[in-house]
Amino acid sequence: METVSLPHLPDYPLHICLFKDVNNAPFLRQQLLEGNTDFEYAFLDASILLSRNQVLAACFRAINDLLQDRLKSRNVHSEIVFSLSPNNNISESFRRFGVAETSRHILAVKVGGVQSQIEQHLKGSVEGNLVPLTDEQFAELRDESRLRKVYKIGATGNEAEAFVIGSMALKGS
Amino acid sequence: MAQPPPQQPLRTLPPPFNTSAESFELIAQGAESLLYRTTFLSPAQPAALKVRPQKTWRHPTLDKRLTRQRVLAEARVLVKLSGEGIVAGGGGRKVKDPKKKNDGGGDNGGVGALRGLVPAVLALDWERGWLVTEWIDGVTVKLGIYQRDLAADEGVLRGLLGRIGRVVGLLHLAGVVHGDLTTSNMMLRPTRTPGTNADAMARAEEERGEVEVEGGLEGDIVLIDFGLATQSVSDEDRAVDLYVLERAFGSTHPKEEGQFDEVLKAYGESMGKPGKVVLRRLEDVRMRGRKKSMLG
Amino acid sequence: MPVAIGLEGSANKLGVGIILHPPHQTADPPSPHDSAHSDDEAFSTRTQKHTSPPVQILANLRHTYNSPPGTGFLPKDTAAHHRRWVVRLVKQAMKQAKVQLEDIDCICYTKGPGMGAPLGSVAIAARTLSQLWEKPLVGVNHCVGHIEMGRAITGADNPVVLYVSGGNTQVIAYSAQRYRIFGEALDIAVGNCLDRFARVLNIPNDPAPGYNIEQLAKKGKVLLELPYAVKGMDVSFSGILARVEEMARKLETSQTSGGGPWKDDESGQPITKEDLCFTLQETVYAMLVEITERAMAHVGASQVLVVGGVGCNERLQQMMGMMAAERGGSVFATDERFCIDNGIMIAHAGLIAWRMGFRTPLEESTFTQRFRTDEVLINWRD
Numbered sequence: 001m002e003t004v005s006l007p008h009l010p011d012y013p014l015h016i017c018l019f020k021d022v023n024n025a026p027f028l029r030q031q032l033l034e035g036n037t038d039f040e041y042a043f044l045d046a047s048i049l050l051s052r053n054q055v056l057a058a059c060f061r062a063i064n065d066l067l068q069d070r071l072k073s074r075n076v077h078s079e080i081v082f083s084l085s086p087n088n089n090i091s092e093s094f095r096r097f098g099v100a101e102t103s104r105h106i107l108a109v110k111v112g113g114v115q116s117q118i119e120q121h122l123k124g125s126v127e128g129n130l131v132p133l134t135d136e137q138f139a140e141l142r143d144e145s146r147l148r149k150v151y152k153i154g155a156t157g158n159e160a161e162a163f164v165i166g167s168m169a170l171k172g173s
Numbered sequence: 174m175a176q177p178p179p180q181q182p183l184r185t186l187p188p189p190f191n192t193s194a195e196s197f198e199l200i201a202q203g204a205e206s207l208l209y210r211t212t213f214l215s216p217a218q219p220a221a222l223k224v225r226p227q228k229t230w231r232h233p234t235l236d237k238r239l240t241r242q243r244v245l246a247e248a249r250v251l252v253k254l255s256g257e258g259i260v261a262g263g264g265g266r267k268v269k270d271p272k273k274k275n276d277g278g279g280d281n282g283g284v285g286a287l288r289g290l291v292p293a294v295l296a297l298d299w300e301r302g303w304l305v306t307e308w309i310d311g312v313t314v315k316l317g318i319y320q321r322d323l324a325a326d327e328g329v330l331r332g333l334l335g336r337i338g339r340v341v342g343l344l345h346l347a348g349v350v351h352g353d354l355t356t357s358n359m360m361l362r363p364t365r366t367p368g369t370n371a372d373a374m375a376r377a378e379e380e381r382g383e384v385e386v387e388g389g390l391e392g393d394i395v396l397i398d399f400g401l402a403t404q405s406v407s408d409e410d411r412a413v414d415l416y417v418l419e420r421a422f423g424s425t426h427p428k429e430e431g432q433f434d435e436v437l438k439a440y441g442e443s444m445g446k447p448g449k450v451v452l453r454r455l456e457d458v459r460m461r462g463r464k465k466s467m468l469g
Numbered sequence: 470m471p472v473a474i475g476l477e478g479s480a481n482k483l484g485v486g487i488i489l490h491p492p493h494q495t496a497d498p499p500s501p502h503d504s505a506h507s508d509d510e511a512f513s514t515r516t517q518k519h520t521s522p523p524v525q526i527l528a529n530l531r532h533t534y535n536s537p538p539g540t541g542f543l544p545k546d547t548a549a550h551h552r553r554w555v556v557r558l559v560k561q562a563m564k565q566a567k568v569q570l571e572d573i574d575c576i577c578y579t580k581g582p583g584m585g586a587p588l589g590s591v592a593i594a595a596r597t598l599s600q601l602w603e604k605p606l607v608g609v610n611h612c613v614g615h616i617e618m619g620r621a622i623t624g625a626d627n628p629v630v631l632y633v634s635g636g637n638t639q640v641i642a643y644s645a646q647r648y649r650i651f652g653e654a655l656d657i658a659v660g661n662c663l664d665r666f667a668r669v670l671n672i673p674n675d676p677a678p679g680y681n682i683e684q685l686a687k688k689g690k691v692l693l694e695l696p697y698a699v700k701g702m703d704v705s706f707s708g709i710l711a712r713v714e715e716m717a718r719k720l721e722t723s724q725t726s727g728g729g730p731w732k733d734d735e736s737g738q739p740i741t742k743e744d745l746c747f748t749l750q751e752t753v754y755a756m757l758v759e760i761t762e763r764a765m766a767h768v769g770a771s772q773v774l775v776v777g778g779v780g781c782n783e784r785l786q787q788m789m790g791m792m793a794a795e796r797g798g799s800v801f802a803t804d805e806r807f808c809i810d811n812g813i814m815i816a817h818a819g820l821i822a823w824r825m826g827f828r829t830p831l832e833e834s835t836f837t838q839r840f841r842t843d844e845v846l847i848n849w850r851d
Contacts, residue, residue, distance in 0.1 A: 007212040008193040056214040060296055067189055068300070148261070155259040162293030162307075163259060166252030169296050173245050204766035205759070230758055230791035232751045234692045352701065401701060417701075 001119045002133050006056060012063045015110040015118045016055070018046060018137060019128035025103040028126065032099070038121070042080035044097055046105035047143040048150060049084075050164055051135045057165045058083035059109060072172070076111050086151055086167040096150055105141040107133075187224060187301040197222070205243075206400060210308060213295050219308035220295060223247075223400075226302070240302040243400065248297045248304055250349050250402045257288045257347050287343040290395050309395045311363050315356035317390055318426050331435045333361075333390040338439030340394045341418065345451070346444060350410045352401030354418035356425055361392040408447075412454035415440065419455075471824055472527070472572045474562065474598075475816025478551045478591030479583025479611050480635055481534040481542040485558040486813030487566040487573075489525040490820055524621050527566035529806060529813040530558050535675045539668050548586035555594045562812075570602055577819025580608035580829075581840035583636060588836040596834050607819035608829040611810075612637060612842040615776040616648060617821060618814030623801035625774045631761045631789070632842075634777035634810070635660030638757070640702055640764045641842060643850060648842045651764040652702025659753055660779045662706040666749055669717045670742055677809070682746045683782055689747020691733045691740060697752060702760045702767070706753065713749050720745065754785045758792050771798025780808040821849050 004014045022028075031039035049055060062079035065071055073079050073090055085093035099106055106126060110118050123130070131137050135158075147156050151164050186197065190211075197209040206225045213220035225240050292306035312320075314337065321330065337359065344351060351358070403410070415437070423430045437455075441448040470489055477484035534550035536542045578595035581588060599606045616630050630641040630648070638654035657665075660679060667678030672685070695712050698705040720740060723731040730739035761773055773793050775786060780802055790800040807814065825848055 004215075006214065007195045007216055008189050010194060053214050057295060060214070064189055064296070064298065068298070070300075152261045153256070153259050154261050159288060160259055162255035162288070163252060166248070166255055166294035169294055170245075170248055170252055173249075173299060202766075204763040228755075228759075228792070229795070230788040231755045232692050235697070235751060235755055238694070239697060 001115070001122065001130070003115050004056065006060055006063070009060065009063055012111050013115075014056075014059050015113065015115055016133055017108045017119070017122050017126070018131050018133050018141075019106045019108065019126050020046075020104075020131045020137075020141060022104060022106045022126055022128035024127045025099055025106065026101045028106065029099050029101060029103075031125075039125070040075070040077055040110070041122075042077040042107075042109040042111075043099035044081060044084070044107040044109070045099055045103045046107045046138070046141045047103070048097055048146050049107060049138050049142060050147060050151075050156065051138055051158075051161050052133055053161060054084070054165055054168070055107065055109070055133075057168060059111070061169065063111065077109070080109055080111075083168060083171075086164075086171060088172055185224075185226060187298070187303050190222065190224075190303070203400075213305050221292065221306045221308050223304045223306070224302060237300075241299045244297055244299045244302055244304055247399045247402065248294050248299075250399050250404065251291055251294045251306065253404070254287055254291045254344070254347055254349060255293055258286070259288065287340070287347055290340055290343070290393060291399070292395070292397060309360045309362055309397060311361045311392055311395075313357050314359040314361050314394065315425055317361045318356060318429060321390055327432075329390050330429065330432060333394075334429075334432055334435035335439040336394045338436040338441075339443040340396060341415070341436070342440045342443030342448060344396065345406075345411045345414070346447075348404055348406050349399075349402055350405050350414040351396060351399065352403060352414065352417075353398060354396075354414055355421040358396065358398045360395040360397055361390065362395045363392045408451050408454045409458075411451045412458045415451065415455050416458045419459075471574050471820055472568055473575050473577050473607070473816040473820035473823065474559070474573055475577040475609070475614075475812040475814070475819055476555070476559075476591050476595050476598075477579045477611070477614070477810050477812045477815045478555075478587045479579045479581065480587065480810060481536075481547050481550070482531055482810040483534075483551045483554050483558060483591070484529070484531045484810055484812030484815070485555070485562045486529040486811060486816045487527040487562050487568060488813055488816040488820055489527055490824070491523070491525060524817060526813055527568060528562040529811055530562050530565070531809070531811055532558060533676070538671050538673045540674075541664065541668065542674075544584045544586035547584065548590045551587050551590045552594075555591065558812075559594075559598070573602065573604055575605045575607045575819060575823045575828075576602070577607045577609050577815045577823075578834075579611045579614070579815050580835070581611065581837035583611060583836075583838065585836070585838050588838070592834060592836040596831060599831065599834075605823070606829040606831065606834045607823050607827060608834060608836075609815045609819045609822070610840055610842060610845045611815075612639065612641075612840075613648060613845050613847070614814035614818040615808075616641065616774070616842075617818040618807050618811075619774045619776040619801065619803055621817060622803050622807055623774060625772050625801040627770065628772035628774035628801060629761060629764045629768065629770045630774045630776060631757060631780070632777045633659050633757060633775070633779035633785075635664055635779075637777060638704065638706075639842060640760050642764060642768045642770065643847065644768075646847045646850060648845070648847060650841070650843055651767065652704070652760045655700070655703050655705045656707040657710065659704075659706055659757065660777070662710045662753065663749070663779070665710055666713055666717070666745075669714050670745070672746075677778065679779055679782060682750065683784065685743045686746040686750045686784065687743075689741070689743040689745070691736060691738055691744040691748070692751055693733075693740070693744065693748045695748060695752045697756060699756050699759055702763050704756045704760055709749070709752060713745060716740075716745055716748075750782075750784055754782070754788050757785065758788045761789065762792050762796070765793075765796060765798070771796055772801060773798065774801045776803065776808055778809045781805045825849050 001015060001017045004016060028043055058080050061083040062076050065079060066076045071079050073082050081098045082090055082093045084097040108122055144156050153160050195211050197211045200210050201208040206223050209222040211220055211222050212218060228236050292309055295305045297304040419433060422433055437452060441452055470492060472489045475486045532554045534542055534547050576595050576599050578592055595606060612632055615632055627643060632639045632641060636658050638658045639650050640652040641648045641650055663679045663682055667682055672678055672681045696708045698708055720731055732739050773789060775789055786802045793800045
């Protein structure tokens, strides 16, 4: 697990785990649907993620919107999922970027909390292999064609990052 | 690195930056914005924070409206440009694609060559009036020219002027006019990221023998400060954009003024057919500029 | 001691002023005894920061041609007005100033810019005086007159100048012996925009349409959305005028037809004439302050001087003051004696030029509707 402290948001550390080959996506999804308070995470489908910066930018936006009291969804974790979307459709963003029955690779993000407890809980709840949070890993795990479709882009390398992050930042304008 | 202390008290920064422990180096203070160098997604990643402070003299409703419009306009142009050549079906989101890509573009390194030659948008808050973009390394073209080695071959300078013309051509071809082209609003970015389009373009130039790898004027031209940019494909707007650059160049670099034609030449080449029309229009704009001195 | 008489008539005001420039050597500031000479009070002691000796205003008279509400002043009628009044005003000014013919060094008149016919009648008056009295003529640029008078009155040494009137909208800064125009209105002048709006709402032209709009605006509350047309340091008002005229007609129809009052979407308040005046003022003055701020940032100035008829507007002065204060500077403005077109500014700017040796020979004593501020060589400044 990696704990990231975003510059300017020192009070909101991000605890992030990237899991490869997850076996129990339906279970994780079920916990979210039931509103199990032990599972207050943003569970993202990693196959549709482009880069580490993209994830951090989504987290920044969600926390900033929380601070500005203008969340569009229930809490900061669901807002992270929504922040990845290039458009304003909340349920669509959950379908596209959130954990699904069929998700194979999952990125879990927790805003705040005690690192050791979160790590322990995540490792105990997600059945998959923890891998480092690097752009190389994202490149390996992603589903190129879905990524292209969702962001309406023709390329999914480094060169797409600026446009993807920019589109996320402009959402809702 | 010794950094001067922030000249503006931090309390003037909008949230969340007003409670940040990061450093903010005031780089420029314009009439309506403050530009800081700070960090953003990681402590190792420098970023440019542009803040548009509230104007207390303006009616609050109007002030909010203008701040929102301007932050968004700038961000939209930058995002649109960062999507050049990779966006399925043309330009960026929320922007009208001005013309089909078969605008007759000439020797411009291909569609999308501009991507990477404008700063990437990282975040913005149009209610609070701020925009964070990637930090562009290097010196301004203005400083580069001031500090250039006068003993060096004039070809180095011509190479630089050619790259300026080409970038402006690409910008116009992408359906954007900058609105404030000066040599202070262009960076000379020293290193190229291998594998990018800009890199490929520059290497192609070198192969064609157009660029000498000497003299401190090397590097990609990166356009910055899109605060007055608009989306337009009109010949008039494009010509005025060039005219603003021409006048600014002449007054900033009187010694080099005679070589400005290099910029226009490269502009014409990179724009192709539409460029010729714009350059003809530029003549009209110049005439008008001179005639203007007789109007009341 | 140099004395000049100035004749101004570029628009609907006829102005005659007589000025005296005390010699440079004077150690003591002149006493403001001259104030007794004119119902237009002479400037008093506001000029503490003055570096050169202040000027003495011996007379400053004005007569305004006001057309009926709903109409603008036409060149022909305005010229006739000036012809009718110029002799009376000159006589009265001479009497007030208590100067003899031999005291007068030159006759200054507005060469342009402005409306042709009124400029012409005043130029003829100036030529006639010049030949009758055998005094040299000095043709003066109207805008330079405003700037020099503003500097003299306020003591602003090297300000960015916002010149706003019925015919002009310019942001000016001095550089290398010229008053350079950094920004301007690309279509109609701001004062023209206000005047024409006043006509649509039948707001009286007396004492000035802009003044009456200002009084109404004080009671306005709702800010409606108008185009905001700033491009770099230039502005445009024609789109705003078209939109606000449309609003004025909408207001009129809503008041006369049975459809009920026009209400603000957000507050539900009925929109009033006052709201339209408020909206127009807030929008156009914000534009003017913005381009002035840009010019100040551009040249690194902290002082701003507002001149021209629209410069009397208190709201504009207030906004400008707040802007300047935020930049650590200050705003300088004059009252209606000097910001509204007047003869004294023509006498003043003309006398400065005369002292530099400038004369306008009779055969060159023309007038011109178009005369750019930056055409004049300002050889009296460094």
